[in-house]
Amino acid sequence: MVVVVGIASLIILHSIFKNFVCHTKIKRAPRPFPVWPVLGNLPLLGKLPHLSLYKLSQKYGDVMELKLGSISTIVISSPNRAKEVLQEHDLVFATRPRSVVLDMFTYGGKDVAWAPYGDDWRQMRKLCTSKLFTTKRLQASKKIRDEEFSCTMHEIFEQCKDAKPINIKTMLHKTILNIMTQMLFTKRYFIEDGFYNNKHEQFNDFMTKLMHIGGTFNISDFVPYLKPFDLQGLLPQARKICMEMDQFFDKIIHDHMNEKHEDGSKDLVDVLLSLPPMENSGDRLDDNKIKAMLVDMLLGGVESSNTAIEWAFVELLKKPKIMKKLQDELDHVVGHERVVDEDDIPQLEYLQAVVKEIFRLHPPLTLLIPHENMQDCEVGGYHIPAKTRIFINAWAIHRHPSAYDNPWDFNPERFVGSEVDLKGTNFELLPFGCGRRMCAGLPLGLITVQMGLARLLHSFTWTLPLGENPQDIDMGEVFGVTTPKAISLQAIGIARLPLHIYASR
Numbered sequence: 001m002v003v004v005v006g007i008a009s010l011i012i013l014h015s016i017f018k019n020f021v022c023h024t025k026i027k028r029a030p031r032p033f034p035v036w037p038v039l040g041n042l043p044l045l046g047k048l049p050h051l052s053l054y055k056l057s058q059k060y061g062d063v064m065e066l067k068l069g070s071i072s073t074i075v076i077s078s079p080n081r082a083k084e085v086l087q088e089h090d091l092v093f094a095t096r097p098r099s100v101v102l103d104m105f106t107y108g109g110k111d112v113a114w115a116p117y118g119d120d121w122r123q124m125r126k127l128c129t130s131k132l133f134t135t136k137r138l139q140a141s142k143k144i145r146d147e148e149f150s151c152t153m154h155e156i157f158e159q160c161k162d163a164k165p166i167n168i169k170t171m172l173h174k175t176i177l178n179i180m181t182q183m184l185f186t187k188r189y190f191i192e193d194g195f196y197n198n199k200h201e202q203f204n205d206f207m208t209k210l211m212h213i214g215g216t217f218n219i220s221d222f223v224p225y226l227k228p229f230d231l232q233g234l235l236p237q238a239r240k241i242c243m244e245m246d247q248f249f250d251k252i253i254h255d256h257m258n259e260k261h262e263d264g265s266k267d268l269v270d271v272l273l274s275l276p277p278m279e280n281s282g283d284r285l286d287d288n289k290i291k292a293m294l295v296d297m298l299l300g301g302v303e304s305s306n307t308a309i310e311w312a313f314v315e316l317l318k319k320p321k322i323m324k325k326l327q328d329e330l331d332h333v334v335g336h337e338r339v340v341d342e343d344d345i346p347q348l349e350y351l352q353a354v355v356k357e358i359f360r361l362h363p364p365l366t367l368l369i370p371h372e373n374m375q376d377c378e379v380g381g382y383h384i385p386a387k388t389r390i391f392i393n394a395w396a397i398h399r400h401p402s403a404y405d406n407p408w409d410f411n412p413e414r415f416v417g418s419e420v421d422l423k424g425t426n427f428e429l430l431p432f433g434c435g436r437r438m439c440a441g442l443p444l445g446l447i448t449v450q451m452g453l454a455r456l457l458h459s460f461t462w463t464l465p466l467g468e469n470p471q472d473i474d475m476g477e478v479f480g481v482t483t484p485k486a487i488s489l490q491a492i493g494i495a496r497l498p499l500h501i502y503a504s505r
Contacts, residue, residue, distance in 0.1 A: 028382060030064060040068055049217065061380075063382050077393045082397055083427040085392065086427070092375055096117070096370065129440060148175050156171070166493060182267075185267055206240075211299065214480065249291045269290070300439060303364070322354070334458060353418075356422060359431040363394045368394050370391055474486065474487045
């Protein structure tokens, strides 16, 4: 007994001494004390983690360490520190941490956005840049965007006659989803009859749940030995969503394998089915990789654009002078005898400034998809051990006083004449990320938001329903994969163009 106690004491003393020596030699980032047993700092995140982490960074700094369950986590909250992670140490931080639920949604991490770094990811990323999101393919889908936005303008015009309030989120979701499903499947999802229309409620339901559950901080990801208990009840919901999603995608793939398209009419599923396998078996790309890519495209292409345009409406309704200035630019460049075309965008400088300011104040992903470092490194003078989880708080970075004057104000003028862009080269504006893991769908997402906003504001003047004050608009958010407005915006459109413009579309 004496020997056992003695050995145990020596082990404990050695551990304490080792930790003491390590902490005196290695500078670790400031951190709040992990008060909660097992959970550590996890309860500090609250319902809006980007806001909670921003408030904590005001006390602990732009490089802050948290103990989330058993996972060491670093939170980055300034442009300079983001540059270190995403540019100077880009390769070190190129992988993603695993997530129980997101692994299910992405078929074991076979997508591009959430996949761990490695050969599979590099090949899938190359596929995106060389086959799916090329300039040629973006130009080829221009007609789809034009037709869908024109169809929406006509529907709004009909509702204008009775001054009916329009649910902006629902309207945008329908339009952008139709754009994406035509690009992906050559089918309009919202049509008068047929499979897609009959199933649209089910599809919308599982997409909404996927967005919410996929962005939920799952205790099982941070305290792995609690996974069997599923304390938040996420796994049954995730399995149900996966089953519905699988049925939907299986039908899409089956239909495409039994249809023949001319080369010029291939949609993105046709392209994916025509690609050679990445393994040494089979004669085409694995079905699960195709499905994982479709999840990325639907989430990134629909929800991010939808969220950005709705927030733009909120800010413009609160600042009618800015809306008027944007409409004046549209009138000057486009006139009143035609609708906005994508070729007009380069001449619409103020529109581009408004879009940048929306992405600054309301980045669709307030916390960029987490990174994980593959080896020890240093950020901001602090030691970051390998396999640390990294949160880039874009919401906080976009409000950093070193980057912007009056950062809480909606002020597009700050980007007029500015060289700051959305391509990940300016670390004070990172809605699409940066480096190896930057969003591959940036060109498509950006043109969709620019065109959606331009068409809606050129064709209509927007007001709130009678009796509502713009300054009283609820600004609440819902945190998920994206961060949309909690209560959908209702607004009334008033036609600005001659009747024949709407009638001819």
